[in-house]
Amino acid sequence: MIKKMNPEMTDELLGYSVAKMKEYGIVDSGDTLRDGIGAMTDARVASFFDKMVRAGVVRRDIDYRQAYTLRFVNKGVGLDLRPKN
């Protein structure tokens, strides 16, 4: 399907991408190991917000908590699908 949308994409390139994403834990690492794919925490968002404020990228006075919700995550989705190894 991806190859149909983007003819330049090859099986080799797709395989490389998936392997690299796994190698670096892009999707599944840290909080997701316990809370499932898509995991977010107040602490991590707060920490990121704080860093970005200090870097001068984000205004300090915004209510950053409006930017996300934890309603749909941290339910352990996909934990049962992880390969046992």
Added chain:
Amino acid sequence: MAASSRRLADGTYKKYGLDVTIVPGGPNTNNRILLTAGKLDFFMSANTLQSFDAVTNNVPLVAVAAIFQKDPQVFLTHPETKITKLEEPQAADAAGVQGRRRELLPVAEVRIRLQREQGETLHLQFAALHREQAERDAGLCHLRALRRREGGGLQAGRDPARRSRFQRLFDPDRDPPRDRRQEARPGAALRRCFRDRLVQLSLSATIRPATR
């Protein structure tokens, strides 16, 4: 994205009663705007900064999941440049330190090593938050000021054609560019940078004998 396509292809979405259509992304699309306009229901954002940006601008968007736990950034070069490390002088050019492309180097650290005539190695290291051309020029002003303080004179590469633009800039024989302000006093550029908060420069210059 790949996983989403697979779920669509293997019927997982349909099984859970979801009618899903995936539209292509990439640099030639602006799906983020389409989400805001209600043309899309979900959008895979680049990072949480975009979510903060939405709050800043009173755009009613909410991040519902962090599919990527990390935000990988890569430097790309063309094969003919033969650049394999950021430390290589040519890499400074390639990374857009002096380029005109402002989208490059959003938050990056570039190390540049230059040979000086005296056989010493001057290490310049600066972490730059280059957002605008003005900021980049300010950075260049500072680097030039540093060179003057050190007495200048950077050794060119053996093959002049292979010298980077960075090295050419530091060439004492070169006429100063007219479009940039020249600093009468070394260090003034840096102070102005900090004063105006144009750039965040963390610069360390270590002079040490080169191993021969």
